[in-house]
Amino acid sequence: MLKTLARMESMDLNLLWEDKEVKFDVPQLHKHLRQGEKILDYIYHMEDSKGNPGDTGRLLVTNLRIIWHSLVHKKFNLSIGYARIGNTSTKIVHTKGRIPSQALYILAISNETRFEFLFTDVSGETARRDQPIFASIFDVYQIYQRTYLYRDLKLRGAIIQTGQLIILPNEQVYSQVQGVWNLSSDQGNLGSFVVSNIRLVWFADANETFNISLPYLQIESLRIRDSKYGPALVIQTAETGGGYVLGFRIDPAERLNELYKELSSLHAIYSEQPDFGVHYDVQDAKQRLAAAAEEAAQIASQFRIEDFQELDERQEREINTKLNRYLAENCLGNCNNGSARSEHTTRPNPVYCKELGFAMERIRDGYKLQDLWNVMPTKMDTLDE
Secondary structure, three states: OHHHHHHHHHHHHHOOOOOOOEEEOOOOOOOOOOOOOOEEEEEEEEEEOOOEEEEEEEEEEEOOEEEEEEOOOOOOEEEEEHHHEEEEEEEEEEOOOOOEEEEEEEEEEEOOEEEEEEEEEOOOOHHHHHOOOOHHHHHHHHHHHHOHHHOOOEEOOOOEEOOEEOOOOOOOEEEEEEEEEEOOOOOOEEEEEEEEOOEEEEEEOOOOOOEEEEEHHHEEEEEEEEEOOEEEEEEEEOHHHOOOEEEEEEOOHHHHHHHHHHHHHHHHHHHHOOOOOOOOOHHHHHHHHHHHHHHHHHHHHHOOHHHOOOEOHHHHHHOOHHHHHHHHHHHHHHHHHOOOOOOOOOOOOOEEEOOOOEEEOOOOOOOOHHHHHOOOOOOOOEOOO
16 A cells, blocks of 8 residues: 555656646755756846745746746745746836836746736846847747647647658657557557657558657556457556557567567656757857847848939829820710710721730820830939939
8 A cells, every 4th residue: 555655656746747837935946856857047136026026036947947936035936837838028117226127027827827927137237128138938938839749648640741750859760660559449540650769659551640649758657468459558648648548459479578678668768868859058049149130230231321212203193194195085085976976886997016916906196006005114213312
């Protein structure tokens, strides 16, 4: 009984919660990071203006969450998982000294409860007001959103293309096993396994969209059990992965045992050093930001006011006045002769135009084809200074 309770407690501790929960005042929160969790950036002189006004602290940007902890009262801290963030933005606020400062606004939703956070720069440095001090938070959050396949179980995803697995960055495929029966239905579905250093993927041979991407992070247990189809590989997913029980049959039994040993080994290795897919280098990001700003400045310097010429807008009212006059005269002539026309009145015979290569209505006297063809003036004059 005690062993069972200890095992259940150990399983709860191993569940990935850091990116999926909002927590407050956890003892030594910023010192006890999860295995594989890395601090990517520090942002100092930050005040939790809504929850702990007056307390100066710092923000820790990790690959799973944002941590704020007070440097005045050690027990005050909070953890915001990236999966719980609904909206983020920056604004300019006025501190107690009426000094405008940057602030980071975060809206988080956890267990149907909305949390609003406002982290304000209280350093008092005017230079920081124009600097992107929160850039790393926005960058890491975007990377997190694009790398969910590293952390979450995915059913029927767009992960297979022409029978081949779409490889993730830093992913290495170790083996591919064909002839794997998925026992999720009574008749079973024949497909293939792809085993990598990050996940186990199964997809049906008849329909590639019927697939499952299962990171080792979401595997709770692996075992071989007897089923009505014979020996089968049974995979229990974690609670954060839906709590599924998946069964697969592979023939012969020796092949099944080899796969079981391989998966058990890879699962153990991954548990020691998991890869959450969020990789970010602060210095590299700063260099890219500086290079982009320099390039924008160079482009802006190439455009000078004296390089532009102002066109005479009065010419817009004179665009092909001959064409307009020709159409007006034709319309006026039709209106004047409308009452005198009879049912037997015919239009003038068309003539062949060598310039255009087809028959057209004869042009009235006093006009040329070039006068009617040009829509815009051939030359736009500029205004004299």
